[in-house]
Amino acid sequence: MESLYVIKIGGNIIDDELLLAAFLKKFAAIRSKKILVHGGGKLATRLAEKLGIPQQMIDGRRITDAETLKIVTMVYAGYINKHIVARLQSLQCNAAGICGADGNSILSHKREKAGIDYGFAGDIDRVNSNWFKQLLENGLALVVAPITHDGKNQLLNTNADTIAQEIAKALSAAFEVSLIYSFEKPGVLLDVENENSLIDVLHAGYYKELKESNKIFAGMIPKLDNAFAAVSQGVKKVVIGKGEELDQLITGNSGTTIGHA
Amino acid sequence: MESLYVIKIGGNIIDDELLLAAFLKKFAAIRSKKILVHGGGKLATRLAEKLGIPQQMIDGRRITDAETLKIVTMVYAGYINKHIVARLQSLQCNAAGICGADGNSILSHKREKAGIDYGFAGDIDRVNSNWFKQLLENGLALVVAPITHDGKNQLLNTNADTIAQEIAKALSAAFEVSLIYSFEKPGVLLDVENENSLIDVLHAGYYKELKESNKIFAGMIPKLDNAFAAVSQGVKKVVIGKGEELDQLITGNSGTTIGHA
Numbered sequence: 001m002e003s004l005y006v007i008k009i010g011g012n013i014i015d016d017e018l019l020l021a022a023f024l025k026k027f028a029a030i031r032s033k034k035i036l037v038h039g040g041g042k043l044a045t046r047l048a049e050k051l052g053i054p055q056q057m058i059d060g061r062r063i064t065d066a067e068t069l070k071i072v073t074m075v076y077a078g079y080i081n082k083h084i085v086a087r088l089q090s091l092q093c094n095a096a097g098i099c100g101a102d103g104n105s106i107l108s109h110k111r112e113k114a115g116i117d118y119g120f121a122g123d124i125d126r127v128n129s130n131w132f133k134q135l136l137e138n139g140l141a142l143v144v145a146p147i148t149h150d151g152k153n154q155l156l157n158t159n160a161d162t163i164a165q166e167i168a169k170a171l172s173a174a175f176e177v178s179l180i181y182s183f184e185k186p187g188v189l190l191d192v193e194n195e196n197s198l199i200d201v202l203h204a205g206y207y208k209e210l211k212e213s214n215k216i217f218a219g220m221i222p223k224l225d226n227a228f229a230a231v232s233q234g235v236k237k238v239v240i241g242k243g244e245e246l247d248q249l250i251t252g253n254s255g256t257t258i259g260h261a
Numbered sequence: 262m263e264s265l266y267v268i269k270i271g272g273n274i275i276d277d278e279l280l281l282a283a284f285l286k287k288f289a290a291i292r293s294k295k296i297l298v299h300g301g302g303k304l305a306t307r308l309a310e311k312l313g314i315p316q317q318m319i320d321g322r323r324i325t326d327a328e329t330l331k332i333v334t335m336v337y338a339g340y341i342n343k344h345i346v347a348r349l350q351s352l353q354c355n356a357a358g359i360c361g362a363d364g365n366s367i368l369s370h371k372r373e374k375a376g377i378d379y380g381f382a383g384d385i386d387r388v389n390s391n392w393f394k395q396l397l398e399n400g401l402a403l404v405v406a407p408i409t410h411d412g413k414n415q416l417l418n419t420n421a422d423t424i425a426q427e428i429a430k431a432l433s434a435a436f437e438v439s440l441i442y443s444f445e446k447p448g449v450l451l452d453v454e455n456e457n458s459l460i461d462v463l464h465a466g467y468y469k470e471l472k473e474s475n476k477i478f479a480g481m482i483p484k485l486d487n488a489f490a491a492v493s494q495g496v497k498k499v500v501i502g503k504g505e506e507l508d509q510l511i512t513g514n515s516g517t518t519i520g521h522a
Contacts, residue, residue: 051311070340079331082408082416085362090414101346103357103401123347131399138395146345153351155343194485254330 003032004136004175005250008164010183012039013243014080024084026099026246027141028093033175035132035142035167036095039160044068044075045175064119064157072157073099076144084143095141098150102156103131106163108148108156122148122156124163127170161223171236172234176208179235180250181223182243188224190216200257204228227258264293265397265436267513269425271444272458274504275302275341284443285345285508288402289354290308290476294436296393296403296428297356299345300421305329305336325380325418333418334360338406343403356402361409362416364392367424371408383409383417385424422484426491433495440496441511442484443504449485454480463519465489486517 007027013019027036031140035076036166044062046053056063064072081097088095100106100122108122135142141222146160161181169177189212190197199206207224216224227238241248248254268288272278283413305323317324325333342358342440349356361367361383369383372451396403407421413434422442429440451458451471460467468485472479477485488499502509502516509515 007292074335074339076339077343078335082338082360082362085360086410086416087414089362089365089410089412094365096359097356098363099343099432101343101348101350104355134399138392147348149347151350153348155347184283201441252264 001176005034005178006039006168011041027093033136037144037164040076070121081145097143099145106148122158124166129170168235169233179238181240187241262437266295267429268441269298270518272302289352294397298405299426330381338408340405358404360406367409383419390431429496440499442501448502
């Protein structure tokens with residue numbers, strides 16, 4: 001099967017024009033089929049502040065009221081998405097930017113959780129893998145903004161990590177998918193304070209062991225649980241590491257690689 | 262040849278949620294291949310005001326400084342574009358929203374005109390008709406935001422009327438293209454104060470005659486010159502009329518139809 005890279009870009013890179021330019025140069029150089037999923041960084045928060053729209057976060061998730069939904073749609077699907085696409089085009093990488101409403105690519109429903117009203121936040125139901133395949137086969141790199149829709153005229157703010165994971169799983173029937181999460185740290189660390197304590201390869205058994213002995217940083221657990229779920233659902237491997245080292249994350253010379261034992 | 266409708270939607274409809282919903286219902290009902298090109302209405306101006314970014318207009322064109330470019334990219338390619346796409350999806354019309362950077366669909370250059378600095382305003386060089394064809398053949402309706410790019414990492418604010426015209430011309434080799442301009446008036450009027458003075462059909466000879474006797478409202482002349490240019494470059498017909506009557510503009514029962522004698 002042909003290779004496909006699904007790469008989630010972290011907010012720290014989106015917020016830094018120079019880091020973003022360097023990252024996109026490495027992304028453009030990937031010769032395989034590729035999809036970039038981006039979040040929003042601090043731009044949406046900053047715009048909301050300027051417009052005097054108070055932002056509320058619960059467990060690291062933005063509460064998306066109607067005004068905030070407008071802002072994230074503008075910033076994520078408009079400014080950031082097209083900014084990235086224009087940059088990739090200038091690097092001779094023919095890219096197309098989409099959100100989950102375009103081509104009905106990602107269908108979701110409004111999150112409902114007892115006691116918490118997340119507002120217009122989406123939980124994903126279905127990825128339209130046919131349309132992704134068509135676009136990839138037309139030779140395009142795809143840039144996906146974290147806005148989905150419910151099919152009933154409601155756009156929904158959606159977690160970019162989850163979008164990357166769902167796209168990776170949905171396309172693993174057609175491609176050999178590597179899912180890459182780029183973030184601030186060099187990968188999964190045995191000691192979160194020590195960047196030299198990187199775990200190169202994390203298999204399910206070792207992960208269970210580390211989790212049971214409380215050696216995994218709590219904030220990483222949801223990410224890692226998701227990574228193992230993806231691998232057990234057809235994704236070939238998940239790599240977590242520094243966005244600045246994207247080229248080495250691709251070759252496996254950097255970051256933490258997650259797979260079966 | 263198969264029919265294709267390229268429809269420019271006016272700002273008056275974009276600014277009115279009810280009119281927009283009714284318009285998109287009629288757009289969704291068109292059974293032929295179709296492309297919707299939208300401008301920005303008053304939303305961009307309003308957002309610029311809220312953010313304290315002064316807006317300057319020369320000859321009806323917005324001067325696009327760097328901050329204004331960010332705003333129009335957010336509002337046109339983000340909010341309005343995805344808003345329309347989500348609405349069309351809810352009407353079972355599978356649509357995809359793009360700007361000129363996506364798929365390298367519309368390449369332009371920064372406008373240079375002696376004495377006037379329009380800022381980041383684009384004049385179109387090339388429409389990537391192959392990509393438009395691929396998307397249309399995949400069964401998608403396209404929604405085009407008036408933002409293009411220069412291939413060198415610069416997004417450019419671009420007149421939506423011109424985008425509609427250039428797309429219509431570029432696709433006329435592959436489709437029988439009808440170009441429809443929806444705006445506030447029922448079409449070309451002999452007396453701009455009298456909506457009953459509509460000209461049903463305007464041929465080149467009659468237009469010349471009317472122009473020479475100063476019977477055409479000055480503001481309509483650039484639009485009409487462009488319409489005749491499009492028709493002489495392969496577009497089957499151009500229809501100008503009220504957006505509220507889109508269904509009748511399609512069938513030719515409303516508006517002014519422009520073609521060869």
